[in-house]
Amino acid sequence: MSILVTPTTKFLVQGITGGFGGRHAQLSLDYGSQLVAGVTPGKGGQTFADTVPIFDSVAEAVSETGATASAVFVPPPFAADAILEGIDAGLDLVVAITEGIPVRDMLSVKKVLDASSTKLIGPNCPGIVTPGTGENSHGGCRIGIAPGYIHKKGNIGVVSRSGTLTYEAVWQITSAGKGQSTCVGIGGDPIPGMTHLDVLKMFNEDPETEGIIMIGEIGGTAEEEAAAWAKDNCSKPIAGFIAGATAPPGRRMGHAGAIVSGGKGTADAKKAAFRDAGIGVAETPSEMADTLLKMM
Amino acid sequence: MPAMKENLGLPWPSVKKHTKFLDRPESLPQYKGSHFLSMNLHEYQAKELMARHGVQVPPGHPATSIDEANEAIQQLFDTGHKSVVVKSQIHAGGRGKGTFKDGFKGGVHLADCPEDANAKAEAMFGNILVTKQTGEVGKQVNRLLITSAQKIKNEYYVAVLLDRSKGRPIIMASAEGGMNIEEVAEESPEKIFKETIDPDLGLQAYQGRKIAIALGLRGKLINQCGRLLQCLYDTWAGCDASMLEVNPMALIENEDGTESVVALDAKMSIDSNAMFRHPDIKAMRDISEEDALEVEAGKHDLNYIKLEGNIACLVNGAGLAMSTMDAIKHYGGDPANFLDVGGGATQEQVKAAFEIILSDPAVKAILINIFGGIMNCNTIAQGVVAAAKETDLKLPLIVRLEGNNVEAGRKTLADSGLPLITAESMAEAAQKSVEAAK
Numbered sequence: 001m002s003i004l005v006t007p008t009t010k011f012l013v014q015g016i017t018g019g020f021g022g023r024h025a026q027l028s029l030d031y032g033s034q035l036v037a038g039v040t041p042g043k044g045g046q047t048f049a050d051t052v053p054i055f056d057s058v059a060e061a062v063s064e065t066g067a068t069a070s071a072v073f074v075p076p077p078f079a080a081d082a083i084l085e086g087i088d089a090g091l092d093l094v095v096a097i098t099e100g101i102p103v104r105d106m107l108s109v110k111k112v113l114d115a116s117s118t119k120l121i122g123p124n125c126p127g128i129v130t131p132g133t134g135e136n137s138h139g140g141c142r143i144g145i146a147p148g149y150i151h152k153k154g155n156i157g158v159v160s161r162s163g164t165l166t167y168e169a170v171w172q173i174t175s176a177g178k179g180q181s182t183c184v185g186i187g188g189d190p191i192p193g194m195t196h197l198d199v200l201k202m203f204n205e206d207p208e209t210e211g212i213i214m215i216g217e218i219g220g221t222a223e224e225e226a227a228a229w230a231k232d233n234c235s236k237p238i239a240g241f242i243a244g245a246t247a248p249p250g251r252r253m254g255h256a257g258a259i260v261s262g263g264k265g266t267a268d269a270k271k272a273a274f275r276d277a278g279i280g281v282a283e284t285p286s287e288m289a290d291t292l293l294k295m296m
Numbered sequence: 297m298p299a300m301k302e303n304l305g306l307p308w309p310s311v312k313k314h315t316k317f318l319d320r321p322e323s324l325p326q327y328k329g330s331h332f333l334s335m336n337l338h339e340y341q342a343k344e345l346m347a348r349h350g351v352q353v354p355p356g357h358p359a360t361s362i363d364e365a366n367e368a369i370q371q372l373f374d375t376g377h378k379s380v381v382v383k384s385q386i387h388a389g390g391r392g393k394g395t396f397k398d399g400f401k402g403g404v405h406l407a408d409c410p411e412d413a414n415a416k417a418e419a420m421f422g423n424i425l426v427t428k429q430t431g432e433v434g435k436q437v438n439r440l441l442i443t444s445a446q447k448i449k450n451e452y453y454v455a456v457l458l459d460r461s462k463g464r465p466i467i468m469a470s471a472e473g474g475m476n477i478e479e480v481a482e483e484s485p486e487k488i489f490k491e492t493i494d495p496d497l498g499l500q501a502y503q504g505r506k507i508a509i510a511l512g513l514r515g516k517l518i519n520q521c522g523r524l525l526q527c528l529y530d531t532w533a534g535c536d537a538s539m540l541e542v543n544p545m546a547l548i549e550n551e552d553g554t555e556s557v558v559a560l561d562a563k564m565s566i567d568s569n570a571m572f573r574h575p576d577i578k579a580m581r582d583i584s585e586e587d588a589l590e591v592e593a594g595k596h597d598l599n600y601i602k603l604e605g606n607i608a609c610l611v612n613g614a615g616l617a618m619s620t621m622d623a624i625k626h627y628g629g630d631p632a633n634f635l636d637v638g639g640g641a642t643q644e645q646v647k648a649a650f651e652i653i654l655s656d657p658a659v660k661a662i663l664i665n666i667f668g669g670i671m672n673c674n675t676i677a678q679g680v681v682a683a684a685k686e687t688d689l690k691l692p693l694i695v696r697l698e699g700n701n702v703e704a705g706r707k708t709l710a711d712s713g714l715p716l717i718t719a720e721s722m723a724e725a726a727q728k729s730v731e732a733a734k
Binding site: 027076077100101102103104105106107108110111145146147149150160161162163164165167168171188190191215217218219220221222225241243244245246247267283284285286287 | 458460461463464465494495496533536538567569570572573611612613614615616618619621622623624625626631634667669670698699700721722723724726
């Protein structure tokens, strides 16, 4: 098994006729993923890459093709609306790739999301990959912008707030001869859909996942919350890495941001929370896979 | 001269609901993604936006020249105000306790007559103010705010910001106004009152009253302060602010002996990602307050932040860029900057990045760390070689490439004839760059 998506998951791309969306839709097709529809309002009836039908609405695409997931490549001013449309159409999973969605829009989306059964990955994220069994993991499910070929089917789950750091971890695992069950890039925005904790719980319940790499960044307390849960509830080894120990302090003019988190949110606080929970801490990003493999 | 809305003594405006959360522009605007950046405003700009949303602020006028300042001073005294405050407008806190480079003390001054106010304005304007937040370099005061002085009876701290763990906005207040709020939070967290806000409903009247009562206000002041807090939240939401801080909010005694609560100071930053729906706020940007290199980097779609060290970094992806800096520090070096070239890295971007990096005289070595996921490493390598040749690069250049078509990329680097130092892993690259910068 895997989490959230399997190689047979049918998905659609919102914003498939845009340059960025189209390019990555093609890469998903090349990877052998089940991309079954595109959605661009006003372009219904056209096709993408001569094979993928384009619809005017998500609801229509869902009823015609049976898609259960979506990738959002819609520009920031319209992206919140695209996510809401996906939720309204009853999708199981929406993956929002778009970078630069206003926080205030995401506050409204989050309310609707919390009252629905849809799961959201992102925004501002690389997406999700469940590797396939073919050469260079061909035949897997790739929703988003991650490079497919760096993956290998296996038993390590990866959850991360950063795109390129996810690829680093994945590549280290693959280079070590191991593979991934599912890799989830939850994105670096302040209001994300799924959190480290949500993904960790799913990995814990997934029989195929035997070890987990959790990659975080400074800011917020999502990593601490995940670690606190893992301490008593996670039965699988976890290796963690936190980026930003030397990052400059935020460009805030006031001090208000630091207060809500009550001194939490620094790299040191997050690493301490990891250690306290028995999570192996990689001191440099080159050691992410090694740290986990030594624990497994 | 843009006059700030004088709303002291006027009836309270009705509280507007900000239901248009998902406003959309008519046509697709030009946009550029950013990593949750925000744009800082001056106090007078924040007050103007607050006044528009019904927050009571003392009457005042901004000035961008001595003449404008004198005119503003005269106008306030002419309209019956007995004393004024002349306030330096820079993007940094601690102005009141700051010192100017010529020794003149204080970036905020009270004056009881026009002559004194004019003299204070002249002493501050164009002068460089050093505060605990500006660093030793200080900031030149190019704008002043002339505002009516108030008879202050009590001071409070209020802020509206995002509570990330809840995914909701939050308003927080403390009766310890004027104090260092971080110290209050650390030593006596029970003195900070918080209300979580439903973003679609806004701050409710009872929530505003709850905070007013907690702050110790009584009688008519409970409703008055509660309304002010509601308007403050409306400002935050209506302007897509990342943070809005009023320190102090003050209880003042009016001319007629009555009391009211007003916002005496304001710090505000706006979510850059929402600028497409706020052309008026976008026009408030003061580039002179920003780092020139960072402004230049922004033009090339590069996310650059200057730091104190001597090893420059050029990386794709914010997380990878941060951890590259961490690795440098881990091996005993000091990064000169954070630089994220984004998902792609074109030859033009690499060249612009080199030029920006090289304009920092402290830089002794450059570390390039690229994970070519979708991008072809060879394309990146060719871009690096061309940019290094074009900018006549003399500094040690440490390159770590990984990913798609990496062998061809490494060969391109090796065959370039440039004195490049290559590395296989990030750790090795960091070690080699620390060595090279010595």
